[in-house]
Amino acid sequence: MRTEIHPRFANQPSLDRAEAIVRSCVHCGFCTAVCPTYQLLGDEADSPRGRIVLINDLLETGRVTEVHETHLDRCLTCRSCETHCPSGVAYTDLLDIAKGLMLEQPARSKPAILGRDVLLRLLKWQPLMRVGFGLLRRLPTVVRRRFNLPVIRTSARGSGKVGTLPIEREVILLGGCIQSAATPEVNEAAAALLEVAGIGVNSIKREACCGALAYHLGRHDEGRADMRRLIRQIEQAGDTRQPIVSTASGCGISLKSLPKHFEADDPDFTRATAIAARVVDVSELLIGENIAVAPSRVAFHRPCTLKHGQGLGDELAAWLTQCGLTLIPLVNPPGCCGSAGTYSLLQSEMANSLRERMMTSLTEHAPDVIVTANIGCQLHLSSGTEIPVMHWLELVWQQYQLGLSRG
Ligand code: SF4
Ligand code: SF4
Incomplete structure (x- = not known):
């Protein structure tokens, strides 16, 4: 795809990079089937390929519309498309560039922009957090359940x-x-x-x-x-x-x-x-260390940032088993739990649908505990189940101590 960058964006160094990324996509569509938002909505505009076309349109017209914001906001930045793309398209880099442009000339309302600013300020205010x-x-569990709040x-x-x-x-x-x-x-x-x-x-x-x-x-x-x-x-x-x-x-x-x-x-x-x-x-x-723990039946949720972002997860799963935990197989695990940073707050309906699908897979075999590797996923998942959700580090340490106390 050839992109004629709009003169409004002239002299922005990141735009050369954006143009090169758009050009690297050959529109094969291998990424669509693995995209959680496409799986959920079935709309080409909510697939990686569709979003690349939308970003190309934004670059060429120099104008941000509600259509751009709607479909690009729905992206989880889960990177599943990058993992499966045979052409090595750096999709999340492109999306980051587009998000910067969307912020410069937003189509969204002033209250919506203010809401995002306030959310960011609150999340970064450590004492308040x-x-x-x-x-x-x-809070009593019943209250947390009623308002769909995380259970820590x-x-x-x-x-x-x-x-x-x-x-x-x-x-x-x-x-x-x-x-x-x-x-x-x-x-x-x-x-x-x-x-x-x-x-x-x-x-x-x-x-x-x-x-x-x-x-x-x-x-x-x-x-x-x-x-x-x-x-x-x-x-x-x-x-x-x-x-x-x-x-x-x-x-x-x-x-x-x-x-x-x-x-x-x-x-x-x-x-x-x-x-x-x-x-x-x-x-x-820690992988490779000889740490023996008391047994527990565990559903291991692999965050996108671990699996697609860092290419980790398989070795960790093997090590957790070696430590003495039983990792139960997941039934048709969907791509993403819907947490995705601020996504669960800004796109709560989509995030909750994705969490439900993930929960069905994680809880199919009634584990004692669900473990994950990222705080956002931990909080988001915990608000959708009665089963304890922990970071795997917490579980290993807890079961290690239990193992020691049992001699
Ligand atoms: S798999 Fe890669 S090259 Fe194919 S459509 Fe998706 S992003 Fe483009
Ligand atoms: S990052 Fe995830 S949600 Fe976004 S387009 Fe790629 S696969 Fe879909």
Whole structure:
């Protein structure tokens, strides 16, 4: 497809990239069948191929319409299309560019724009999030169910002093802004398990956001500013050889992709590249460790950011089994649970439909617990089931302690 970029977008460096990505799509349609929104709605405009055509239209006309916003807003950025595209189309990069353009000249109403701004401010306001999630935990389950709110269960608090090896190396463990407010037990479990494996943990005080929240809403400058802040904090956190460990797969993919958010002549491009090269998902450190846990029947939900974003999940599943957990097979697992960052808040109807489909698959064989690897998925899934939903780190730590207590 040949794109004649509208003069309104002249001199925007990202537009050359957008044009190249649009051109790389050969319209084969292999991606449509694996796109969760196309599966749900059956509309070509809600498929990856249809969205690429819409973005091409936006680039050529220089005008954002409600049609562009409707169908591009519905995209989950799950990356399933990228995983299955034989031509290597960098779809999410293209969507990010389009979101920036949609923000410059929006078709949506002023209240809708304001609503998005307020949502972003609230989500990034750490003290408020801590208080909010603290109150949420205290609400009776019946109230949380009535209002479709997440159910956060308090899991075993971490202490890695039982059966630990001597500390032989150290890492920087990132808290993640929403995760550290909603489920601090996840990082406590991570720290405890890493200590069990002989890995010491350093953390960052008042850790900045990784930038994903703002960036994926099209606020590229704000997202980049968050990234620059976090880059500086990490650089000041000590030894530059220490791996940087993420326990939320959404933050992990954002950090591993840091360099692509900076132009090559940006002074922070090299720093972002150096930081990204050190980022690992916590599973990449723990897999291979000999950790035996008490048994439990588990449905393992693989977040898109782990599976498609980081190409991880299979080895983790094998390791969880090796630890002593029984991973039950999932029946026709759909692509995405519908969480997708702010998606579950901005597109709640679609998100709830996707969650229902995911729940049918996860609960078919009545597991004791559902585990996932990302805070957004954990909160979203937990609001749709009576079965406990945990981060896999919480479960492994809980069952490890249970195993020790049983001798
Ligand atoms: S699979 Fe790739 S090349 Fe084919 S239509 Fe989808 S994005 Fe385009
Ligand atoms: S990122 Fe996911 S929802 Fe968006 S077009 Fe690709 S497959 Fe569909």
